[in-house]
Amino acid sequence: MSTVRIPPVLRPAVGGARxxxxxxxxxxxxxxxxxxxxxxxxxxxxxxxxxxxxFVNIYLNDEDVRMLDWLDTPVEDRDTLLILxxxxxxxxxxxxxx
Amino acid sequence: MARSYQELxxxxxxxxxxxxxxxxxxxxxxDPGTLHIIDVxxxxxxxxGYVPGSVHVxxxxxxxxxxxxxxxxxxxxxxxxxxxxSLLAGQTLRNMGFSNVSSxxxxxxxxxxxxxxxxxxxxxxxxxxxxxxxxxxxPEVGEAGQLKLLDSKVLMIGAGGLGSPAAxxxxxxxxxxxxxxxxxxxxxxxxxxxxxxxxxRVGMLKGESAxxxxxxxxxxxxxxxxxxxxxxxxxxxxxxxxxxxxxGADNFPTRYLLADASLxxxxxxxxxxxxxxxxxxxxxxxxxxxxxxxxxxxxPPPALAPSCGEAGVLGVxxxxxxxxxxxxxxxxxxxxxxxxxxxLLVYDALGMTFTELKVRRDPNCPAxxxxxxxxxxxxxxxxxGPHANPVGVST
Numbered sequence: 001m002s003t004v005r006i007p008p009v010l011r012p013a014v015g016g017a018r019x020x021x022x023x024x025x026x027x028x029x030x031x032x033x034x035x036x037x038x039x040x041x042x043x044x045x046x047x048x049x050x051x052x053x054x055f056v057n058i059y060l061n062d063e064d065v066r067m068l069d070w071l072d073t074p075v076e077d078r079d080t081l082l083i084l085x086x087x088x089x090x091x092x093x094x095x096x097x098x
Numbered sequence: 099m100a101r102s103y104q105e106l107x108x109x110x111x112x113x114x115x116x117x118x119x120x121x122x123x124x125x126x127x128x129d130p131g132t133l134h135i136i137d138v139x140x141x142x143x144x145x146x147g148y149v150p151g152s153v154h155v156x157x158x159x160x161x162x163x164x165x166x167x168x169x170x171x172x173x174x175x176x177x178x179x180x181x182x183x184s185l186l187a188g189q190t191l192r193n194m195g196f197s198n199v200s201s202x203x204x205x206x207x208x209x210x211x212x213x214x215x216x217x218x219x220x221x222x223x224x225x226x227x228x229x230x231x232x233x234x235x236x237p238e239v240g241e242a243g244q245l246k247l248l249d250s251k252v253l254m255i256g257a258g259g260l261g262s263p264a265a266x267x268x269x270x271x272x273x274x275x276x277x278x279x280x281x282x283x284x285x286x287x288x289x290x291x292x293x294x295x296x297x298x299r300v301g302m303l304k305g306e307s308a309x310x311x312x313x314x315x316x317x318x319x320x321x322x323x324x325x326x327x328x329x330x331x332x333x334x335x336x337x338x339x340x341x342x343x344x345x346g347a348d349n350f351p352t353r354y355l356l357a358d359a360s361l362x363x364x365x366x367x368x369x370x371x372x373x374x375x376x377x378x379x380x381x382x383x384x385x386x387x388x389x390x391x392x393x394x395x396x397x398p399p400p401a402l403a404p405s406c407g408e409a410g411v412l413g414v415x416x417x418x419x420x421x422x423x424x425x426x427x428x429x430x431x432x433x434x435x436x437x438x439x440x441x442l443l444v445y446d447a448l449g450m451t452f453t454e455l456k457v458r459r460d461p462n463c464p465a466x467x468x469x470x471x472x473x474x475x476x477x478x479x480x481x482x483g484p485h486a487n488p489v490g491v492s493t
Contacts, residue, residue, distance in 0.1 A: 082455070086394035088371060
């Protein structure tokens with residue numbers, strides 16, 4: 001089982017969990033396993049064409065899986081996967097408009 | 099038996115060779131950099147001028163500091179005001195095993211009277227020496243570093259959650275010019291985290307409120323208030339004249355605009371973003387490391403990018419992340435240490451974990467790659483998502 005860290009914006013889609021323990025031998029299998037338990041995650045991360053959105057970064061431990069074998073990257077027990085969308089941050093009540 | 103001052107000098111003269119102004123000048127011009135010139139006078143004397151190329155080690159610190167300046171077998175000349183203290187300092191160094199020590203006859207006074215070049219240091223004032231004393235004690239900062247900070251100009255985007263601590267600490271550190279870009283006014287709901295503002299300044303322009311706080315903290319700092327939003331039209335003009343940008347923006351269009359402008363102008367960008375209990379921080383050195391778009395090629399759709407106004411943010415988190423930005427800004431300005439360039443720091447305040455992720459330069463980056471043609475786009479439409487405007491299409 002690998003550990004998957006869930007970013008704040010996706011936590012509502014997984015019932016509020018900050019981390020999930022997930023089975024899967026590759027990054028793709030781990031993600032599919034999450035999608036099957038939490039279909040809303042797929043809707044947020046995957047395009048209509050079945051590809052991961054480009055605004056989502058997936059890290060295996062500290063390395064971007066784009067630099068590894070993407071969804072085919074093998075995942076070992078005790079590895080940590082981190083799903084990381086960009087955060088805008090900021091706390092303005094009215095968003096700025098450049 | 100007690101010995102007089104004259105006897106001590108005479109003893110020193112027996113073991114420490116003296117060289118004349120002409121000999122020193124000739125030696126320096128014939129073989130610059132070989133001979134170490136150590137000036138042992140007090141700070142106030144040094145401030146009036148010194149022999150060019152000399153290093154200041156006050157007599158009182160000679161024994162403790164000399165090892166960091168010159169090796170025991172290297173040739174060195176000691177200089178004081180008139181040539182006496184340098185002789186006695188030479189005795190001390192001989193006792194410490196320095197074998198190639200001489201003393202300038204007549205000292206700096208005769209050097210100056212002989213019409214030789216004199217260097218005058220740019221120095222901190224007495225007040226500044228006191229204010230920045232804890233920086234001056236750090237070898238990586240010191241007086242030269244502090245003067246560099248005082249000459250530095252930082253553009254702070256946003257005087258809010260991140261900008262409050264970042265700008266406040268940069269001001270305390272003596273960053274000489276801080277530009278604050280924010281067109282918002284202080285709201286009561288800001289005060290849980292935006293500590294540069296105060297209850298009695300609710301309703302005031304944030305830049306003006308921050309300026310009051312900074313000027314009360316440190317009169318050395320020049321605060322430029324830019325009461326505007328950052329736009330395609332004004333961003334290059336805003337950045338011009340600043341050495342570094344600290345991104346404390348609250349929205350993706352501004353962040354991508356700043357990322358592009360940072361690359362266009364070659365201005366380092368110190369990044370942080372915050373939401374609830376989570377913070378991100380990195381440093382983007384234009385064309386010398388990954389850029390924001392190497393990390394995040396495209397903005398997420400608004401549904402996956404709630405603002406803190408919608409999702410909330412722990413006030414203290416802003417302090418942690420804003421101060422990480424101030425820390426990184428100072429390192430970039432001074433050229434010291436290892437910055438977060440090439441790394442994304444992810445801080446989870448709830449789990450109290452700091453995670454470091456590698457960020458690599460994307461060879462196909464649409465912003466900083468070899469084939470990239472940088473031009474401003476309609477960031478607002480781009481970040482609103484494909485329904486508003488096809489992703490990746492500049493308008």
